[in-house]
Amino acid sequence: MTESDLSGHQKERKIVRVMRTYDLDHLEVQLVNRWTGTGEEQFTIRELARWFNVRVVERAMEDHDVSFDGLVPDPETVYDAIDADDPDEHQERVLEALRDSGFPVDDLAEDLPHWRSVYAWLTEDKEVEGGNTREPLTPQRGQERIDKLLSRVERVSDSTLSQLARNREGEVPDAEVSVRLRVKCSECEHTCVHREWIQAGGCPNCTDPA
Template identity: 25%
Template sequence: MTDGQTAGSNTRTNKVDRVIEEYDLGDIGDELERLWLGEGDEQQSVRDLAELFNRRVLQSAIDASDVFTLGENVDHIYDALTGGESESDDRTLIRARLEQNGIDVEAVERDFVSHQTIYRYLKNHRDAEQPEPTDEERVEKAEQTIQRLRGRTTAVTERSLEGLQKKGTISLGDFSVLNDIQVLCDDCGRSYDVADLLARGGCECET
């Protein structure tokens, strides 16, 4: 039986709709479409939407478990399960605690979706079509994507260091994580902060 075929029926559906129904995710399909077609800060890529969807799946599985006493939030748990955390020990511990609370971790992970699956769902099953962006919108979207990834990298780095710090693996006092992205133009040797480069419209040597 394929992902698109329900047991005991000839009715074909898609994985996203099946998982929405199985985990009682309500109108998340409408939310995915709205965010994909949104404008400015609202618009999100299919990669972002796949992560949003998978985190909701995990949250639903946790909410449906018998008793849940794990202190970490869902974002931390998801990062650990999907390899976002640096320590395999942390991932192993979290998986064990989830399973102790009645959660079939492997089944939940099988129900996670890829960004390609989200794209096909929006295009083929919801007939969603993004308008062609202007050059300004492309630059703005690129900056938003970079800033989100930079913020995520900073957050993961902070959590990883705090985990090592608490276990006594490393010696570290109060700290801050600085995450600057510099772009070096090989033609002229000038270096720019990525946000400044986008605001300028490129390197001076090209103008």
């Protein structure tokens, strides 16, 4: 996406303009709290920018009443498609469907602020200290990150299969999508789910109990 943010205290930051344009001024406090970890899960600046941009996409979808064959697409899926430098086949279909519905994809992409814009607004304009620029990756956070990704894969897969089923003539049984990640040890070839691997701090079969 193109970053056309304006720097300097005398000029309005892109993120400020976007909050006003999309009626998201109430997110200002949440942005600060998620950056500092005050009463909220502490985000890195890239995670925070993504969180904000997904909220912008969600509001734009609500304003334009976006739906594909009566189903409302997931805002994160839409954001990933818009933000992708090299969209995959599924993301291309999402973008095409959005444009066919009259959704202003390119205008929205131009509105989404870069993480550097969010960082400058927080540290220079809001003068917020103690932000999380390089948060250490804990086992719990690593597991949450993988779980979120698997959940997104399930949502995209379920949406895709449902759409394909609707395109077929006649009744097609509903599909239940379940995604599991298994990790294989390169030493002993033991396999386990990712949670077990993370909790053990490595291969449960090779790692000595603490």
